[in-house]
Amino acid sequence: MDNEVSMTPPAPTPSRALATEAVHAGRDDLASLGVHAPPIDLSTTYPSYDSRDEAMRIDAFATTGSLPDGPPVYARLDNPTTGRFETALARLEGTDSAVAFASGMAALTAVLLARASQGLRHVVAVRPLYGCSDHLLGAGLLGTEVTWTDPAGIADAIRPDTGLVMVETPANPTLAEVDIRAVAHACGTVPLLVDNTFATPVLQRPVEHGARIVLHSATKYLGGHGDVMGGVVACDEEFAATLRQVRFATGGVLHPLAGYLLLRGLSTLPVRVRAASTSAAELVRRLTADPRIARVHYPRIGGAMISFEVYGDPHRVISGVRLITPAVSLGSVDSLIQHPASISHRIVEEGDRRAAGVGDRLLRMSVGLEDVEDLWADLCQALSDGPVPSARQAERPLHSSAGR
Numbered sequence: 001m002d003n004e005v006s007m008t009p010p011a012p013t014p015s016r017a018l019a020t021e022a023v024h025a026g027r028d029d030l031a032s033l034g035v036h037a038p039p040i041d042l043s044t045t046y047p048s049y050d051s052r053d054e055a056m057r058i059d060a061f062a063t064t065g066s067l068p069d070g071p072p073v074y075a076r077l078d079n080p081t082t083g084r085f086e087t088a089l090a091r092l093e094g095t096d097s098a099v100a101f102a103s104g105m106a107a108l109t110a111v112l113l114a115r116a117s118q119g120l121r122h123v124v125a126v127r128p129l130y131g132c133s134d135h136l137l138g139a140g141l142l143g144t145e146v147t148w149t150d151p152a153g154i155a156d157a158i159r160p161d162t163g164l165v166m167v168e169t170p171a172n173p174t175l176a177e178v179d180i181r182a183v184a185h186a187c188g189t190v191p192l193l194v195d196n197t198f199a200t201p202v203l204q205r206p207v208e209h210g211a212r213i214v215l216h217s218a219t220k221y222l223g224g225h226g227d228v229m230g231g232v233v234a235c236d237e238e239f240a241a242t243l244r245q246v247r248f249a250t251g252g253v254l255h256p257l258a259g260y261l262l263l264r265g266l267s268t269l270p271v272r273v274r275a276a277s278t279s280a281a282e283l284v285r286r287l288t289a290d291p292r293i294a295r296v297h298y299p300r301i302g303g304a305m306i307s308f309e310v311y312g313d314p315h316r317v318i319s320g321v322r323l324i325t326p327a328v329s330l331g332s333v334d335s336l337i338q339h340p341a342s343i344s345h346r347i348v349e350e351g352d353r354r355a356a357g358v359g360d361r362l363l364r365m366s367v368g369l370e371d372v373e374d375l376w377a378d379l380c381q382a383l384s385d386g387p388v389p390s391a392r393q394a395e396r397p398l399h400s401s402a403g404r
Contacts, residue, residue: 018092018201018202018270019270019271021088021091021092022088022092022266022267022268022269022270023267025087025088025091025092025266026038026084026085026086026087026088026091026263026266027084027088027263038081038084038260038263038264039080039081040081040256040257040260041072041079041080041081041256042256042257043072043075044074044075045074045075046071046072046073046074048071048073054073057069057070057073058073061073061077061244061245061248062245064241065240065241065242065243065244065245066241066244067083067244075253075256076247076248076251076253077244077248078244079253079254079256079259080256081256081257081259081260081263082100082253082254082256082258082259083259084259084263085098085100085232085254085259085260085262085263085266086098086099086100086232088263088266089216089218089222089232089234089266090234092201092205092266092269093196093201093205093206093207093214093234094201094205094207094208095207095214095234095235095236096235096236096237096240097234097235097236097237097240098232098233098234098235098240099232099233099235099240099243099244099247100218100230100231100232100253100254100259100262101230101231101232101233101247101252101253101254102229102230102231102252102253102254102255102258103217103219103229103230103231103252104130104197104215104216104217104218104219104220104230104231105132105133105136105217105231106231106252107215107216107217107231107232107233107252108133108136108215108231109136109142109250109252110233110243110246110247110250110252111164111193111213111215111233111243112136112137112142112144112164113142113246113250114239114242114243114245114246115163115164116142116143116144116163117242117246118163119161120161120162120163120164121143121144121145121161121163122144122145122146122147122159122161122162122163123137123144123145123146123147123162123163123164123165123166124146124147124149124154124157124158124162124164124165124166124190125137125146125147125148125149125165125166125167126148126149126150126151126154126166126167126168126178126183127148127171127352127355128168128171128172128173128174128176128345128357128358129166129168129171129172129195130168130172130195130197130217131172131340131345131346131347131348132347133166133168133195134345134347134348134352135347135348137166138348138349138352148352151167151178151179151182151183151186154183154186154187155186155187155188158187158188158190162190163190163191164190164191164193164213165183165186165187165190165191165192165193166192166193166194166195167180167183167192167193167194167195168194168195168197168198169194169195169198169199170198170199170299170301170303170305171198172195172197172198172340172364173307173340173345173358173362173364174297174307174357174358174362175198175297175298175299175303175305175306175307176297176299176357177299177300177301180192180194180204180206180209180210180211181209181210183210184209184210184211184212185210187210191212191213191239192206192210192211192212192213193211193212193213193214193215194206194211194213194214194215195215195216195217196214196215196216197215197216197217197220197221197331198220198221198299198303198305198330199301199303200216200221200222200269200273201269202269202270202273202274203273203277203301203302203303204301207234212235212236212239213233213234213235213239214233214234214235215231215232215233216231216232216233216234217230217231218230218231218232218262219231219329219331220329220330220331220332221269221272221273221304221330221331222262222265222266222269222331223261223262223265223331224265224268224269224272224331224332224333225261225265225332225333226329226332226333226334227261228258228261228262228265229258230254230258230259230262231254232254232262272333272369273303273304275369276304276367276368276369277302277303277304277367278372279304279367279368279369279370279372279375280298280302280303280304280305280306280367281298281302282372282376283306283365283367283372283375283376283379284296284298284306286376287306287308287379290383292310292311292312292383293308293309293310293311293383294308294309294310294311294361295308295309296308296309304331304366304367304368305330305364305365305366305367306364306365306367307362307363307364307365308362308363308365309359309361309362309363310361310363310383311361312383314339314360314361314362314363315339315342316382317337317363317382317383318337318338318339318363320381320382320383320384321337321378321379321382322378322381322382323335323370323374323375323377323378324336324337324365324375324378324379324382325337326338328343329366330364330366331366332366332368333368333369334368334369334370335365335366335367335368335370335375336365336366336368337363337364337365337366338363338364339362339363339364340358340362340363340364341353341358341359341360341362345358
């Protein structure tokens with residue numbers, strides 16, 4: 001089977017700066033509509049008095065997956081509010097198109113189903129990935145088969161039925177990084193999917209380095225306020241058309257109110273990511289010098305995510321924070337902390353989890369927009385009962401400032 005998707009080059013980099021695109025993309029028609037804020041279209045269906053024309057438009061969508069001209073037909077096929085978010089995200093990632101889904105996992109599911117529909121059920125993947133992504137691939141719930149490898153082994157792992165190579169960089173939760181350009185070269189004609197949830201287009205645009213598909217759990221930084229769930233895939237228009245057909249058939253649609261909130265979240269994305277990243281870098285500096293911390297993980301690319309390993313009981317840290325919220329997820333305006341081995345990666349087999357660097361003493365923190373002094377004070381008091389390493393322990397290297 002042919003394992004290529006469209007070789008259409010990515011859309012040219014917008015002439016406007018990223019911060020400007022974040023504010024204006026998907027909203028360019030508002031002035032002509034006579035409104036300032038994007039409207040919310042909550043309709044589930046739309047009137048049509050020409051049933052013959054409606055039939056032709058539905059036939060065209062079923063054949064090509066392209067959005068029909070004219071008014072929407074049905075909310076499972078298309079929605080104007082969600083479409084604004086898709087347009088904006090595609091502009092920020094530098095792709096032709098984007099297709100939104102009800103969650104990040106729904107988005108990944110659609111990608112796997114789209115490739116499997118072409119007989120390409122094999123996936124090559126690099127750990128670590130988000131725990132549920134790992135489970136979806138490894139459990140074969142969609143009839144896919146996965147080969148786990150390190151970046152150097154990607155080319156050898158590719159088979160005639162390989163439909164996808166998947167990496168997450170920086171990775172969840174160790175913040176390990178891979179060289180996207182080198183991996184894309186190793187993929188040959190097989191499309192590379194990069195989960196860009198942690199970095200966002202503020203810190204990296206994977207298509208500029210050779211990736212063909214970019215995945216986001218939009219629930220995280222794109223929404224940014226912990227109050228909306230969604231997922232989105234940025235890609236070329238040919239693959240987007242297939243994803244729309246999968247979305248229509250499976251029903252994993254993004255609610256228009258969620259689309260509105262995600263579009264609103266994009267407008268402050270650059271400001272939020274840069275501000276939180278500044279605080280994260282300062283916390284990394286302080287944690288690296290703290291004798292209660294065995295190792296700190298922070299990607300070279302920067303960002304607002306930190307992982308660190310403690311000498312003491314990580315569960316006591318989780319129960320000891322007062323300002324920082326002990327909860328799953330990330331990317332919100334408030335800081336969150338969690339124990340990956342207990343929650344986000346619990347579903348991954350213990351041996352695989354440990355081999356990917358997700359140890360029992362690892363904590364993952366999503367740094368928000370609070371004052372860094374308040375965050376540090378909260379971490380310090382939560383760590384106060386932790387042991388200080390012995391002189392023998394202190395002799396070995398304790399810290400790593402890079403994800404890999």
